Each structure stands twice: as structure tokens, then as C-alpha cells.
Amino acid sequence: MGKKTRNRANRSEATADNPRRPCPCGSGKRYKACHGAGDDVIVVRPFEGLAAEPDLVAMREFLPSATAPLPLRDGGPVTLTSVLPGASAALVRDNGEILLGMQVQTRSGDLSADLAGALAWARSAEPGSSLPVVGPDRRTGERLQDLLEPETPLEPTVHADFAWWLPGESPDPEAAAMLERANSVIMPTEALTAPGVRGAYWVDTGSKAHVRWVRTEDETWLMAALARLSDQGGLELGEGSRYAGSFRAHGLLVPVWDVDREMHSSEWAGPAAEFAVRLDEALAGLADAPLTDAEHRAREVLSGKQITLR
Incomplete structure (x- = not known):
């Protein structure tokens, strides 16, 4: 199968069967208020x-x-x-x-x-x-x-x-x-630069500071790994941070942490690198050790922590 053919095969066509459902584009809007207005093919x-x-x-x-x-x-x-x-x-x-x-x-x-x-x-x-x-x-x-x-x-x-x-x-x-x-209207924003860290950005919204991290893993596996870390007490980026939830953007999951505004953005690069190692280990371990009952409960809690980007 050629490259362009594969790309087309990965597209998801939106239909009007249920126009009130969330739009597949990941905008968070209802389909009828987003891409439901036309007949464009949605590439999730x-x-x-x-x-x-x-x-x-x-x-x-x-x-x-x-x-x-x-x-x-x-x-x-x-x-x-x-x-x-x-x-x-x-x-x-x-x-x-x-x-x-x-x-x-x-x-x-x-x-x-x-x-x-x-x-x-x-x-x-x-x-x-x-x-x-x-x-x-x-x-x-x-x-x-x-x-x-x-x-x-x-x-x-x-x-x-x-x-x-x-x-x-x-x-x-x-x-x-x-x-x-x-x-x-610019909110101060910095990239977190460290080994194993890509797509992670610190932002100061004026009232809070966050780290937003675009992850490329399959959402099912990523959520399972996050649940395992949560059950083990390893979900935070370190002292002064709190896992706030996640949002979806263009087919990817973006976990978000609230972080101490008094700390400089660069101070979160090291903790992010350490978290990346823990996450990789959790992802690798899922193949041999399915989630326990406690980890399944943790996953349900994390699934409810969906946030809206503002």
C-alpha cells in the first residue's frame, strides 16, 4: 500500500447519524456545530x-x-x-x-x-x-x-x-x-528541554502555571500507564505539582499538571525527564502485567479528569 493510500486509510469520515455527538476532530464541540456544517473528511x-x-x-x-x-x-x-x-x-x-x-x-x-x-x-x-x-x-x-x-x-x-x-x-x-x-494576550510560555522530553510546555495563565505535554502514544495504553503511575504515587512531576487532567487535540492526549508559579519554568525540565523514564517503564510493563483492580479504579478516576483548554 502506497504512502498516500495509507494516509487516506487512516482518515475518519464524519457522518450525520448523530449530529449532537462530539466532533471527531477533537475540538470539544458538537459535530453539528463544528465539521457537521459541511461534508469535509475529518482526519482525526x-x-x-x-x-x-x-x-x-x-x-x-x-x-x-x-x-x-x-x-x-x-x-x-x-x-x-x-x-x-x-x-x-x-x-x-x-x-x-x-x-x-x-x-x-x-x-x-x-x-x-x-x-x-x-x-x-x-x-x-x-x-x-x-x-x-x-x-x-x-x-x-x-x-x-x-x-x-x-x-x-x-x-x-x-x-x-x-x-x-x-x-x-x-x-x-x-x-x-x-x-x-x-x-x-500572550501568556508566558516556555518549552521544557531535557533528554526524553518533547512536546512539553510550561505556561503561566496569570492565576496558575501549568505544564502541558503532548503525548504520541495510543490513548488506551497511555491512560493505562498513567493509571499505574497514579496507583504507585508517581503521577506528579515532583513537589509543587499536581496532575490536573488531560485534553485531546488532533488525535493525541495532552496531560496537564498544575505547577508552582513561584518556580522558574526551567526547574520543571528535570522532573519532566524523570517522569518520562517512569512513564516509559510503565508502558513497557503493561505487556506482561495487566492492570490490577486498584489500577483499573485509578484509570476510571483519571478518565474523569478531562479538562478544557482555555
Whole structure:
């Protein structure tokens, strides 16, 4: 089976049999209020198969201001961004630099195909132009899986503001006001950098600090491993942390911990690395030792701790 055929086989078509059910895209909305408005095919896990998947999900869902070189197979210089001015899908700067936006104005069912379409548009667009939305007419039949180096992870840079929107420029009053508005809603965010840790980000919401960690394991196995750690007292990241729950994003589970706001973000990198080792051991042990009754009860408790990203 060819790569594109496999990708299509992994897609999940939403039907209108029960429009009140949660939308398969993972938005948390009812199907009729989300993708039920059209006939688009929903790809529940649009970035599956890419080493960049956890950071792609983070840039799409909760990184406020971030950029990353896109690891394209053809080596073309393209910058992926969390969000562009006006939530545009793509922008070509006057110098020809291409920027693609993750947080865009669309309810498409296949974000991977949208990004490939935005890139195709940008590569033939005039400098100084932008693409507000990727519609069906912009799709090329390719997806990110066809364009990226599959084993190369994304390396996002998290910024404290949106100054990179207008690099080296003195913004006019309108642009300055736009930057001020955008900067005013940024929540301080940092990546946790440590061996075995990828897709984990610390964020200060103003009232609480959290660690959000995008995990790529199958949800059934991941929840079982988390339950085992919970029963063993190893679910926290360390002193000053509390497991808060999890949310789903683009086919992946994102565990969340409340952490001490007084501690610097970098102080959670080491505990996260230690947790990663415990989690790997718990996952490996599931093959030979099914969950005990106590661990099953712990899993039920954890399953009830579903949180909404704000």
C-alpha cells in the first residue's frame, strides 16, 4: 500500500447519524456545530507519522507566539508559525520569505492537507501577499506527510511577543496598535528541554502555571500507564505539582499538571525527564502485567479528569 493510500486509510469520515455527538476532530464541540456544517473528511490525527507531530499540535493548539523552520524534504526555507497577522494561512514577505500559520480561520477536516496547500500557494505567490484561508480549491492532493522529512522533529522557538511579525521595521501606528493588542494576550510560555522530553510546555495563565505535554502514544495504553503511575504515587512531576487532567487535540492526549508559579519554568525540565523514564517503564510493563483492580479504579478516576483548554 502506497504512502498516500495509507494516509487516506487512516482518515475518519464524519457522518450525520448523530449530529449532537462530539466532533471527531477533537475540538470539544458538537459535530453539528463544528465539521457537521459541511461534508469535509475529518482526519482525526492529521500529523500522524511525523516526528514533528507533538510540536505541530502544540503550535496549533496552545503556543501563543512561536516559529520553527519547516523540515522539508526539498530543503526549501519555510518558517512555520503559531499564528500570523489576521490569522492568515500564509504570508510571503517582501524579501520572498515564506511563513505558514497554524492557528487559522478554517474548520477544515485535514490540517495537514491545508498546510500543504498553503505552501503550494506561497511558492508561486508575489512577494508582499498573504493567503487568508485555505479553501478546497487550494488543496493540491499532497499533505505534510508527503513534504516533510518524517524522522526530523520540529524545533520551535517560543517568543515573548510578536515582534517577529514586523522584523527590522518601524511599524506605522496601525501596525503598532495591532502588535500591542496581540502582545497583550500572550501568556508566558516556555518549552521544557531535557533528554526524553518533547512536546512539553510550561505556561503561566496569570492565576496558575501549568505544564502541558503532548503525548504520541495510543490513548488506551497511555491512560493505562498513567493509571499505574497514579496507583504507585508517581503521577506528579515532583513537589509543587499536581496532575490536573488531560485534553485531546488532533488525535493525541495532552496531560496537564498544575505547577508552582513561584518556580522558574526551567526547574520543571528535570522532573519532566524523570517522569518520562517512569512513564516509559510503565508502558513497557503493561505487556506482561495487566492492570490490577486498584489500577483499573485509578484509570476510571483519571478518565474523569478531562479538562478544557482555555
